[in-house]
Amino acid sequence: MTVRQNLSSKLKDPTLAVDKALIAGEWVPVSDSGGTFDVSNPSTGEILATLPDMNRTETKRAIAAAHKAQKVWAKKTGKERAGVLRKLFDLMIDNVDDLATILTLEMGKPFAEAKGEILYGASYVEWFGEEAKRLYGDVIPGHLSDKRIMVIKQPVGVVAAITPWNFPNAMLARKMAPAIAAGCAMISKPAAQTPLSALALALLAERAGVPAGIFNVILSKDSPSVGREFTDNDKVRKLTFTGSTEVGRILMRQGADQIMKLGLELGGNAPFIVFDDADLDAAVEGAMVSKYRNNGQTCVCANRLYVQSGIYDAFARKLADRVSSIKVGDGFEAGVAAGPLIDSKALAKVEEHIQDAVSKGAQIAVGGKRHEKGALFFQPTVLTGVTTEMKVAREETFGPVAPLFRFETASSSLAKAGRDRNTA
Ligand SMILES: NC(=O)C1=CN([C@@H]2O[C@H](COP(=O)(O)OP(=O)(O)OC[C@H]3O[C@@H](n4cnc5c(N)ncnc54)[C@H](OP(=O)(O)O)[C@@H]3O)[C@@H](O)[C@H]2O)C=CC1
């Protein structure tokens, strides 16, 4: 397929811009169906690459290859596997600028934040690589005098991973590194919006000596069909997924037939509580970091800010003031702290949540509108006068909106924080 100049020309090592899937150690340029999909830059709308659009047949082939390769990989010692992961860690650090450039181009987050994500992703590779040497078992006192009970740890086998667009490097590194360290093989399906970070990571893994078939990357816009193969194929022994609660539910249902081991990291709607006696500056700073990280597109972002009556107005003023100074723009522009939203669906959800809150009586303290920087940019927003009837109380906005709920007593805030959680 093709990588455009606007991607490869920005890299010190242009070979890290990959336009092929990785199946059984082969870089595959064309899908069985001949279909393709484009990856674009959410800041500019420019197309960065055109990739093969795969489905169940390619996924099945990748699983079969992983199943075969895993048996050999599992026989390596922990030290041998650790050595390979250490090389991958070193390569990630050596190529941090290029990996972060790819990430900012396809996802939009500010370059400094993207670099932080690569270091974060690399830390998983380093940590789990080291742990490969420490896969100890247990000896447990027996229930009869002639019995000795031993626990040994063994790789589960082939692991499938479905990863989201909000942390395209770190979420994959967090899944791939422990699997490979333990002697498993992995087939990953990155989000169609951000597959280029996964491909660059897979290329570095190949350079680090991860054997053919141990780390596969399927490219597809038809995620339900790939997900179906992951859950139906009995060679896949574990599925790890980060994404929406809704898709997590679908995968859990699908995996039930073969009682599949599942690791699900889903949506959230985290509360952030500020009491009257809080240090105002520290509370505002904490809210800024927690709410506006990655432009609010993080599952652990504070989404519901409960503020006690006595400090409510001062907190709202100070937060609105800080938020109005957030520089919005292309992630490569100096000083930018908020990039675009990932796509028009995400932008529509932010607008819908604000409209719903305002129609039910909330006020916009700052922001509330699309940003002049471009189609997917939105003004960082603070809403006051928010109540539990509004959508923001129950649904994750996944955008730069801080809704401030007022409470009187500690017990009422804790009750609300527990009750209005994400049920979407
Ligand atoms: N916990 C977290 O970190 C995340 C939470 N979210 C939450 O989810 C909301 C929606 O975001 P969205 O990107 O649509 O999240 P999704 O859950 O749709 O996407 C996450 C991943 O799952 C894949 N996927 C989607 N449908 C299926 C399926 N039926 N079977 C298998 N895989 C599937 C996607 O692939 P593809 O995109 O190619 O279709 C992507 O790789 C956000 O607003 C946020 O609330 C979203 C992302 C991350």
Ligand SMILES: O=C(O)CCCC(=O)O
């Ligand atoms: O590990 C983190 O802090 C990022 C969480 C990514 C997410 O799932 O949103």
